Amino acid sequence: EIVLTQSPGTLSLSPGERATLSCRASQSVTSNYLAWYQQKPGRAPRLLIYGISSRATGIPDRFSGSGSGTDFTLTISRLEPEDFAVYYCQQYGTSPNTFGQGTKLEIK
């Protein structure tokens, strides 16, 4: 199965700053099927980005995704208070689909 490794494990930033989260795959992701989710405490994950760089419905444009092959990045251009959460990447091109272990974005 494809192993996704996210870094850093925890990212401490202040509102207004730029966040850069990384996701590295153990092998190339099929058909660019790479997604990012946001999860807040006590809530289900919410889809942010699909197909590496397409924003899901209702997602603000401060969220952007990039990358190819095995290296992917989620960027939040200017952090809002509600952005502090855990972020997961997922590849959905190869079965079993797999998730990264998550990056916790916390307020500095």
Place this chain on the structure above:
Amino acid sequence: EVQLVQSGAEVKKPGESLKISCKGSGYSFATYWIGWVRQTPGRGLEWMGIIYPADSHTTYNPSFEGQVTISADKSISTAYLQWSSLKASDTAMYYCARRARGSPFDPWGQGTLVTVSS
């Protein structure tokens, strides 16, 4: 509005059986895949398997095959995840989520917490 509503939290003993549910609304239930995801503090998010309600075609993660059964009843727009003999290690939050062809999971159900303890 597309919505997935899961059944409530469960507390069970080791060896007991359990079936949890996920009811879809606001869309054509039969023609979208429904997947199940386990979340634990130690192992994070794990993709368990997925079912296509129109024909009940199911694909399991090999790590979960034989440990759980995924099913669906398209007549009542509901998918299920069941265990015949629970273990303490099945204690987790379980989410269902909808998937269109070529798309990731969206939306997700609210989750069902399963606690297995003697």
